Amino acid sequence: MAKRLKTPLSEQDVRALDLGEIVYLDGVVMTGRDEVHLHALEYLEKGKALPVDFKGSALFHCGPIMRKVGEGWEVVAAGPTTSSRMNSLEPQFIEKFRPGAIIGKGGMSQPTIDAMKKHGCVYLAITGGAAVLAAKGLKSVRGVEWYELGMPEAIWVMDAENFGPLTVAIDAKGNSMFAAVASKVKENEQKARARLGLK
Amino acid sequence: MVTETDIQNATVELLRRTVVRLPPDVEAALRKAYEAETDEVPKMQLKAILDNIDMASEGNTPMCQDTGVPIFYVTLPRDCAVDVGKGIVDGVRLATKEVPLRPNGVHPLTRKNPGDNVGERMPYINWKVGDQDHIEISVMTKGAGSENMSQMAMLTPSQGLKGVKEFVLNTVLRAGSNPCPPTILGVGIGGSSDICMKLAKEALLRPIDVRHRDPEIAALETDLLEAVNMLGIGPMGLGGRTTTLGINVEYAYCHTASLPVGVNVQCWAGRHGTVRIQPDGKATFPSEEG
Numbered sequence: 490m491a492k493r494l495k496t497p498l499s500e501q502d503v504r505a506l507d508l509g510e511i512v513y514l515d516g517v518v519m520t521g522r523d524e525v526h527l528h529a530l531e532y533l534e535k536g537k538a539l540p541v542d543f544k545g546s547a548l549f550h551c552g553p554i555m556r557k558v559g560e561g562w563e564v565v566a567a568g569p570t571t572s573s574r575m576n577s578l579e580p581q582f583i584e585k586f587r588p589g590a591i592i593g594k595g596g597m598s599q600p601t602i603d604a605m606k607k608h609g610c611v612y613l614a615i616t617g618g619a620a621v622l623a624a625k626g627l628k629s630v631r632g633v634e635w636y637e638l639g640m641p642e643a644i645w646v647m648d649a650e651n652f653g654p655l656t657v658a659i660d661a662k663g664n665s666m667f668a669a670v671a672s673k674v675k676e677n678e679q680k681a682r683a684r685l686g687l688k
Numbered sequence: 689m690v691t692e693t694d695i696q697n698a699t700v701e702l703l704r705r706t707v708v709r710l711p712p713d714v715e716a717a718l719r720k721a722y723e724a725e726t727d728e729v730p731k732m733q734l735k736a737i738l739d740n741i742d743m744a745s746e747g748n749t750p751m752c753q754d755t756g757v758p759i760f761y762v763t764l765p766r767d768c769a770v771d772v773g774k775g776i777v778d779g780v781r782l783a784t785k786e787v788p789l790r791p792n793g794v795h796p797l798t799r800k801n802p803g804d805n806v807g808e809r810m811p812y813i814n815w816k817v818g819d820q821d822h823i824e825i826s827v828m829t830k831g832a833g834s835e836n837m838s839q840m841a842m843l844t845p846s847q848g849l850k851g852v853k854e855f856v857l858n859t860v861l862r863a864g865s866n867p868c869p870p871t872i873l874g875v876g877i878g879g880s881s882d883i884c885m886k887l888a889k890e891a892l893l894r895p896i897d898v899r900h901r902d903p904e905i906a907a908l909e910t911d912l913l914e915a916v917n918m919l920g921i922g923p924m925g926l927g928g929r930t931t932t933l934g935i936n937v938e939y940a941y942c943h944t945a946s947l948p949v950g951v952n953v954q955c956w957a958g959r960h961g962t963v964r965i966q967p968d969g970k971a972t973f974p975s976e977e978g
Contacts, residue, residue, distance in 0.1 A: 509729070524799070551753070552753065552754070552790065553753050553790075554750060554753045554755070554788055554789070554790045556788060565749060565750065565753075565788060566749060566750045566751075566752065566753040566790075567753055568752055568753050568754070570754070570833065571832075571833040571836065571866050571867075573866055574836075594833075594865075594868065594924060595833075595864075595865040595866045595868075595924070595925060596865050596925065614924065614926065616733050616736035616737060616740070616924060617833065617868035617924055617955065618737065618740070618751065618752040618754075618831075618868050618955055618956060618957045619736045619737055619739070619740035619752075620740065620744075620750065620751065620752045620753040620754075621740050621743040621744045621747065621749050621750075621751060622736055622739055622740040622743060624749075625743070638801075639791065639794065639799075639801030639803070640790060640791050640801070640803070641790055641791070641792065641801075642801075654732065654736070656729070656732075656926070658926065666729075666926055666927075667864075667865055667925060667926070669927075670865070670920070670921065670922065670925060670926060670927040671864065673920050673927065674861070674864075674919050674920055674921055677918055677919050677920045678857075678861065678919065680918045681857060681915040681916065681918040681919050682857065682915075684911070684914055684915040684918060685850075685853040685854075685857065685911060685912070685915045686850065686853075687850060687853060687854055687857075
């Protein structure tokens with residue numbers, strides 16, 4: 490059974506999610522990737538206020554294609570980007586800004602898994618490259634911040650409706666589907682090497 | 689008489705078709721993979737991919753938000769009088785606005801984004817001259833998630849075929865869940881440090897259901913594919929039978945003291961396309977000629 494959640498996410502909502510559970514989101518979804526992480530942490534260091542509040546938010550690792558329509562914007566394609574690029578900044582980002590969910594693809598490393606457990610955050614995997622399907626759940630664009638970083642790197646604030654399917658791939662209890670797959674892959678490696686005549 | 693405007697319009701149409709629809713061999717491989725998976729998790733990932741392909745095609749929308757950086761392969765006729773390079777640059781600018789493509793091109797150090805995918809050596813064009821009377825333009829719109837996982841190595845000749853196999857396997861293991869698997873691998877063996885990487889990317893232009901003309905290379909392609917699919921990385925790295933849809937290998941003679949090898953990792957959205965501009969200026973798409 491799929492679960493439907495609304496942002497902002499409470500710590501209780503987040504901690505109740507189990508690994509492998511399917512989730513659909515309503516409410517606000519914000520994009521943020523490499524430059525947003527760098528800038529947000531830099532703002533914090535300088536004591537400057539951020540243009541958005543990440544607390545309890547669904548932060549989407551995504552650089553969308555947007556089309557200008559009149560004064561506003563329309564989502565054209567919005568699949569996830571590779572989350573591992575944010576590995577080095579995410580633990581600090583979670584600690585300081587307390588998002589409720591990070592949406593992306595490919596998973597994240599152990600320090601992020603630990604930060605998610607400590608502060609109550611989950612990683613929701615969405616199918617990479619399936620950008621039209623993802624855009625279907627992002628109904629409208631509320632606004633854009635830091636547009637000067639370029640279209641892919643800006644913060645896009647969007648209204649989501651039944652956004653998904655999203656898979657709880659890292660829960661707030663320290664479990665990761667990617668880590669489980671990685672240990673199986675390690676076992677399978679011997680078979681693959683044998684198939685190629687390698688020791 | 690072919691004009692720059694003909695080239696520009698053909699480039700826009702080529703880019704539009706390439707980012708919206710997958711080549712038939714890649715789509716067929718994804719549908720086969722969906723049938724082959726038995727577990728719920730990989731099946732759901734492949735279902736999302738297949739639904740997305742259909743939605744992109746119905747709405748004439750780019751299937752993935754990462755429409756890559758424009759890399760072209762052009763074959764000119766011997767008597768070409770039109771400035772094809774300028775036509776392509778103008779075409780990229782227009783396509784970025786009209787398709788639309790994501791403005792991905794930035795200065796490598798300042799990270800400044802001009803917003804039109806045009807800049808120093810961008811679009812990048814590989815030139816050839818051929819015996820045909822039309823201008824042929826191919827494009828690969830490859831996302832960065834998979835390109836970032838590509839690797840090359842200067843092996844020693846004593847490492848030989850085993851060394852090559854080991855390097856390909858390690859590249860897939862290192863990439864893991866990151867490049868949007870199921871992937872397609874282009875492998876370039878020999879040449880030099882730059883040539884093996886160029887061959888690895890060009891290998892991706894060949895349909896994945898066509899094996900190399902040299903039976904030994906064809907066997908290497910099949911062996912590598914079987915081995916990689918034993919790893920169980922699966923669609924999106926969440927586990928499953930399909931880690932890679934196809935492996936194409938190309939080779940070139942190299943120095944007796946060298947064994948360069950390059951692996952270009954391509955995501956499931958293996959988008960590339962070709963347009964021919966005939967001497968009367970008309971654009972034709974060989975993928976539709978059958």
